[in-house]
Amino acid sequence: xxxxxxxxxxxxxxxxxxxxxxxxxxxxxxxxxxxxxxxxxxxxxxxxxxxxxxxxxxxxxxxxxxxxxxxxxxxxxxxxxxxxxxxxxxxxxxxxxxxxxxxxxxxxxxxxxxxxxxxxxxxxxxxxxxx
Numbered sequence: 001x002x003x004x005x006x007x008x009x010x011x012x013x014x015x016x017x018x019x020x021x022x023x024x025x026x027x028x029x030x031x032x033x034x035x036x037x038x039x040x041x042x043x044x045x046x047x048x049x050x051x052x053x054x055x056x057x058x059x060x061x062x063x064x065x066x067x068x069x070x071x072x073x074x075x076x077x078x079x080x081x082x083x084x085x086x087x088x089x090x091x092x093x094x095x096x097x098x099x100x101x102x103x104x105x106x107x108x109x110x111x112x113x114x115x116x117x118x119x120x121x122x123x124x125x126x127x128x129x130x131x
Contacts, residue, residue, distance in 0.1 A: 008043045021047055024113075026075050028095070029082075033114035041097050041113040052094045055083035086117050 010017055024044040028034050029051070036044075051069060054062040058080065070076050087094055098112045 008039060010039060010043060022069060022071070025051060026070055026072055028113060028115075029070070029075050029079050030072075032119060033112055035100065035110060035112050037103075038097070038099070038109045038111045041111045045095055045097065045113065048095055049092065051079065052083060052087055053092070055079045056087060058083070082119065086115070086119055090117065 010020065012020060020040070021044050024034060024036065024040060025048050028044070028048055034041075047069070051066055054066055066076060066079065070079070094115060094117075095113060096116050098114065100110045100112055102108065103110045
């Protein structure tokens with residue numbers, strides 16, 4: 001029985017599982033959407049939610065914990081900038097899972113894991129030129 005057992009093993013060792021979840025979280029934060037199997041998406045979703053919540057707090061301990069998990073400077077900068085703008089109004093529920101159907105090769109259930117809010121892009125608006 002699985003009483004009080006947390007997490008999914010995903011048929012991997014502890015280190016392989018940790019690196020898989022790191023890679024999925026890094027790709028999701030950098031690209032905004034990833035396509036994967038349903039079990040991997042359900043395993044990485046809580047990790048990404050916690051990373052965003054920690055980035056919103058923006059304390060010294062939060063920064064260290066996020067660096068330990070992501071270990072990529074570009075992704076860390078992107079996460080902290082998005083936490084201040086994109087996820088500011090939302091308390092939780094930053095990601096969603098959209099089912100896509102079975103994969104052709106092995107008939108595994110595929111999903112799209114994506115953020116609920118779109119990325120905020122600030123552009124400078126120039127006044128029109130007049131003659």
